[in-house]
Amino acid sequence: xxxxxxxxxxxxxxxxxxxxxxxxxxxxxxxxxxxxxxxxxxxxxxxxxxxxxxxxxxxxxxxxxxxxxxxxxxxxxxxxxxxxxxxxxxxxxxxxxxxxxxxxxxxxxxxxxxxxxxxxxxxxxxxxxxxxxxxxx
Numbered sequence: 824x825x826x827x828x829x830x831x832x833x834x835x836x837x838x839x840x841x842x843x844x845x846x847x848x849x850x851x852x853x854x855x856x857x858x859x860x861x862x863x864x865x866x867x868x869x870x871x872x873x874x875x876x877x878x879x880x881x882x883x884x885x886x887x888x889x890x891x892x893x894x895x896x897x898x899x900x901x902x903x904x905x906x907x908x909x910x911x912x913x914x915x916x917x918x919x920x921x922x923x924x925x926x927x928x929x930x931x932x933x934x935x936x937x938x939x940x941x942x943x944x945x946x947x948x949x950x951x952x953x954x955x956x957x958x959x960x
Contacts, residue, residue, distance in 0.1 A: 846895055848879075848888050855883040858892040862905075872900050874910035893926055901953050909950040914943055923949050 848856040856879035860872050874896065879888045900908055912919045914933070932948035 846892060848892060850883070855880045856888040856892055858896060860896055865907075869907070870903075870905050871907035871909065872896065872905055874908065877910075889922065893923075897926065897951070897953065906953050907950060908953065909948055911937065911946045912949050913938070913941065914945045914947055920947065920949065923951075927951050 846858050847854045856877075858877040859875045861875060863871050863873050865871055877889060877892060879892075896908065900906075908928075909931070910923075911934070912923065920930070928949040928951040930947045931950040934946050934948065936944045937946040938944045
C-alpha cells in the first residue's frame with residue numbers, strides 16, 4: 824500500500840464558488856477522500872476559512888490522504904493571505920483532535936450542546952492561525 828499515494832490524484836475545484844471550495848482525492852476513479860470549506864467574513868472584515876468536512880474512507884486512512892487534503896487548504900489559505908482556518912470537532916474525537924494539532928491547530932473554544940442528536944453533544948472549536956509573511960519596507 825506504500826505506493827498507493829503515487830496513484831492518487833487530487834481533483835481540485837470539484838465544486839467551487841465565490842464562498843465555497845471542495846477538493847476530492849481519487850484512486851482508480853473512486854473518491855477516497857474529500858474536504859469541503861467555505862469562506863466567512865468576520866466582524867472586523869477579515870476573511871477566514873471554515874472546514875465543513877474532511878473525510879477519508881476507512882480503508883485509506885493512515886496513508887497521508889487527509890494530510891494531503893488539509894495541507895492543500897492550508898497552502899491555499901496562505902497564498903490568499905487568509906490568516907485563520909477553523910472547524911468544529913466532537914469533544915470525544917481524540918483522533919481528529921490529535922490530527923489537527925499536528926498541523927498547528929489549537930482548541931480555542933468549547934461549545935456546549937452543539938450537536939442535537941449526538942452524544943456527547945459538545946464540541947471544540949479548533950483553530951489554526953496562519954502567520955503571513957511581513958512585506959519588506
